[in-house]
Amino acid sequence: MFGGAAACRSNAVAILENPDHCFILVAALSPASSLLDIGDTLTIHAAFNGPGDCLPSDTTSAGVRWSSTTPASVVIDPVTAHVTARSPGWSQIYVHPVASQAVLGLAWVDVREPASADSLISIIRNGTPDSATVVLEDATGTVTRSQTVATNGSLCWNTALADSVQYSALVYFPTAASGIQSPRTWVTHRALATTHTWIITVTTTAASTPTVLVQGVTPDRGC
Incomplete structure (x- = not known):
């Protein structure tokens, strides 16, 4: 009697790590959208909620900075995230690590035209x-x-x-x-x-x- 050896084929699927998994926003900014009048101020806050290996090593005010894409309309203190509306228009606000411009979170600020503008x-x-x-x-x-x-x-x-x-x-x-x-x-x-x-x-x-x-x-x- 011959003994038959059964050949086995594994159905296991190799799971490859996604090298792009950190190309996401890892900070939720609050407020995410604001409508201000000239001279108004507010402070934006960040809640970091992304995967641990995607976060900067320091998420405190010492490790991140804040920027405005249109500082002529909306200026933001790079450390405190204190916003001041300067002129009508809009700006995107983003938070990034001290050592790079990698965007961690985004918010929008609109500044209204004054009522006298006609x-x-x-x-x-x-x-x-x-x-x-x-x-x-x-x-x-x-x-x-x-x-x-x-x-x-x-x-x-x-x-x-x-x-x-x-x-x-x-x-x-x-x-x-x-x-x-x-x-x-x-x-x-x-x-x-x-x-x-x-x-x-x-x-x-x-x-x-x-x-x-x-x-x-x-x-x-x-x-």
């Missing part, structure tokens, strides 16, 4: 290969400003501030002499509360398909 700055840029008529309307659809911009041209409007506004463009493509209308793009009341300066870019998302992109600028600047 103008809207629109920096118009035509990024299409054809001329375009750009239109600014208020929330009711009343046209505030309308002007044609040449190919790759730009202009700047200083108009009265409204509760909210909308931008659109009529682009005169060679295949459509009467122009093709873009969808309207809104800038809301909340967005206007933090900056009155907006870059308006007319571009195309596909052949003969115009669109209007809006981007707030901080700190505010005039034309």
Whole structure:
């Protein structure tokens, strides 16, 4: 009688350590988002909650520092995390180790325009290969400003501030002499509360398909 030897194949799966497991935010900042008026102050706090091997060796105030991406609008003490709102706009606040700029946690701070501010700055840029008529309307659809911009041209409007506004463009493509209308793009009341300066870019998302992109600028600047 022959003895049969059974061959065994292991089903064990080797678990490889993920080398990128520390590419995460390891600190929860509080408050995570704030809306301030000029001159307001607050202090941001960090709660470190990531994996132990992802944390800096010292998570006390001696081992970390604080930074603001837009110090012209929001300044933060690098040691105490004490924030002061300086001018309308917004900033990202981040905490990082003393010896590096590795981001451990993030927060946002918005600074409102003062109640006395009453103008809207629109920096118009035509990024299409054809001329375009750009239109600014208020929330009711009343046209505030309308002007044609040449190919790759730009202009700047200083108009009265409204509760909210909308931008659109009529682009005169060679295949459509009467122009093709873009969808309207809104800038809301909340967005206007933090900056009155907006870059308006007319571009195309596909052949003969115009669109209007809006981007707030901080700190505010005039034309």
